[in-house]
Amino acid sequence: MFDKLKEECGVFGVYDNNELDTSRLTYYGLFALQHRGQESAGIAVNNNGTMLYRKEMGMVSEIFDDVVLNYLKGHSAIGHVRYSTTGESYAENAQPLVIKYTKGHMAIAHNGNLTNAAALKHALEKQGTIFQTTSDTEIIAALLSRSRIKYNTIEDALQEVMTQIKGAYSLLVMTPHKLIAARDPLGMRPLVMGKKEDSYVFSSESCAFDSLGIDLIRDVEPGEIIVVDSKGMRSIQIETPEKSATCIFEYIYFARPDSVMDGIEVFTSRFEAGKVLAKEYPVDADVVVGVPDSGLAAAKGFSQESGIQYVNGFMKNRYVGRTFIQPSQDMRELGVHMKLNPIRSQIAGKKVVMIDDSIVRGTTCRKIVNLLKDAGATEVHVRISSPPVKHSCYFGIDTPERQKLVASTMNNDEIRELIGADSLGYISQAGLLGTCRNGKRDYCMACFNGRYPISVD
Template sequence: MPPAHPFDFDAIRASGDEDKLKEECGVFGVIGLSDAANFVALGLHALQHRGQEAGGIVAYHPEHGFNSARRFGYVRDNFTKQSLMETLPGPLSIGHVRYSTAGSKGAAIRDVQPFFGEFSMGGAAIAHNGNITNAEELRRELIERGSIFQSSSDSECIIHLMARSLQKQAAERLEDALRRVEGAFSVVAMTRTKLIGVRDPLGVRPLVLGQLGDGWVLSSETCALDIIGAKFVREIEPGEMVVITDKGVESRQPFRPQKSRFCIFEHVYFSRPDSIIGGRSVYETRRQIGVELARENPVDADLVCPVPDSGTPAAIGFAAESGIEFGLGITRNQYMGRTFIEPTEQIRNMGVRLKLNVNRALIEGKRVILVDDSVVRGTTSRKIKDMILDAGAKEVHFRIASPPTAWPCFYGVDTPERDKLLAANMSEDEMCEHLGVDSLRFISLDGLYRAVGVAAGRDPKSPAYCDACFSGEYPVAPRDMVAKGFELKTAAE
């Protein structure tokens, strides 16, 4: 039977991507540029790594009003078509790319953002990156009061909360709504005349401001500014709201100030290496992670080999610090994505071999250090180890550029349940034996903090970042999940 739509999620998961944490969303918005939706499409293309399942764009034109398009699949396959983009005219537009949530086989089109609503003061659309940790509580309350939801997304709560606000202007309604919301959010919203950007008080998820000529841009990452030639102006501060009109940028602070807790895994994996976070190059940070990893966990070997592509900068840093030769012992097939629309069972069973192939001439007879960004379930790591041994490696040593991932994320990352996380159920030595490698070592949490620029390491009393996936210390209580029986970290742990 053919798939429900032409993007085969099962094929992608079978290829090994199910063993990586996935950022669930990327957002982008433009005001003050002719045919703004075309710039949004380019920006979403640069943010495709943050969400490859579906995308959506809303645009506003004074004569044609609000128009929207939502599609499954890659941006390049949908929002580069002239016939579609001509339906999205106007100088104001926002867009969104997304993954599905854990355990999902895909999404309904109604779940694809941006979401749009008509209010007494006019229409408004929102795109949200993050996760609302009290969404189910809010949803029950709103339904009891007469709200009718069109999607299963937690982000739709924001639209309904805006609708119930007594404020006259959209920005004030959005403030009202977000004061009720717990968790992590970077929101890009638009009305007929305004582009609005907001980050949650902890600043867990990223959002940056750029400028292009007389126009302004909001984006999840700086790499998306580069693709349209926009100048990076600054990051939106934690707890800040910016309201952008033809008169310029107005900044507000609608929330009680709190200490920032930006997601440290953005540095490790989520953000593109050519982005800038907190004034630091993501690539250079990942290279420094490799340096710290080599200092903490040296090993006598012949070759440092990255697990592509996310392990490459750390492997370069590891090789430079250790003095061991760097080599591209594994090659990624960049074109696997949509090749196998209806793969046979035999092809599915090939697993990561659909995406990765070993350079036997480089690997054979060598003691190999494999550098990867993380170990989640461990299924892909075992397959890669087998491939390296099949190619004739004498030894295989894993070095991981993040601490053990032992806790799920509830702030906008698609994470397996805790009992599916290898590090939640095994010690480091047990994981090493389970994976069947000669050694397995992770960077320490202090080492990771040093690599991202905190020289003293992690302050256990006041961490500078959200590192809950490693530490189990959640800066915002995951109230919905606790209500379902999720057990928070105990003092003994």
């Protein structure tokens, strides 16, 4: 219903050295990561070598209660929230994936997408491997179990597997004795490491640490494997390309504003994007409004730089989740109204600058512009804190086919007319890069420029 690029997944894991309640810690961690996936959730724990788990379709709070969490007792745990980018939205694709193989039990949680998944799966099936799911995670598990036969340790097997798989991934692997975190060689998907007393914790975003008293240590580096066991923590670094390719859309839309990724606070990067927009596309207007939630920080930045007053232009119904049932066809125009309602006193009779994070198909943006004009706005000037999305993503973000991306088939003036705006401006690619530079990372901007960091089958 809401015309946005769809989230990927979120992972959370803990190796306990202090008698922590690992399942509850993971539950709250997943709760903080719920924005990264609302289709399914799961937790697996290691109880003295036995893998106990629960995973279902639905939201974290719907799946787990005190009875389930009291059952899931163990000294290490991993959890997952999922939005399907590859593999249909079925219960069997929920994670973590728990398997039994020749060396024992193993649980895997994965955020990302393999670009060579089809070729790998075909080769494995020809060798007799049987797959129970349609997710990339099972391909990783199959490769890992095969490699484990040749190597003495799971981390050595994982190093081999990481030379075979291509694409974007952050992995958590739990065995009877170890918890292992790994990030793809380009660092496309985020993964951070924290510590609570003597226990190590991993998460897709640092926001999951803040309310749990977990200290953020650092990001897992591109191509890094971190092994935690009874002996402590150690790092293994595999060969990586000269340049990294962190997904820049984490800063634009996916991540929570209070998260810190690669040393950059997401809120700050969005605020700076708003300031850049005000410089690149100045406008004569009365008020600035942001489209909740990811447009709010950029709107405040635009307001500060331009001197135009920032106001709360919309009331958001926070009880309408992203899994909200689609209205019937004759009620479809009510869809955006169900989630956003303009505050008329802030809008009526005024020239409005509307800040949003992206335009994908253009349908929702048009409806929001209409909401503002119906509320009495005399002009609506749209400013977008990402460049035009012209290309599909194959690295863990669910995007429409290219011909359905409005910026790939229309020029700026045609898009402005489509959405009914009085003017339209997108942040430049150079301007966007300037909002998240810290000298450590290069970024994947393939959805804007079509330059994919990995060849795509």
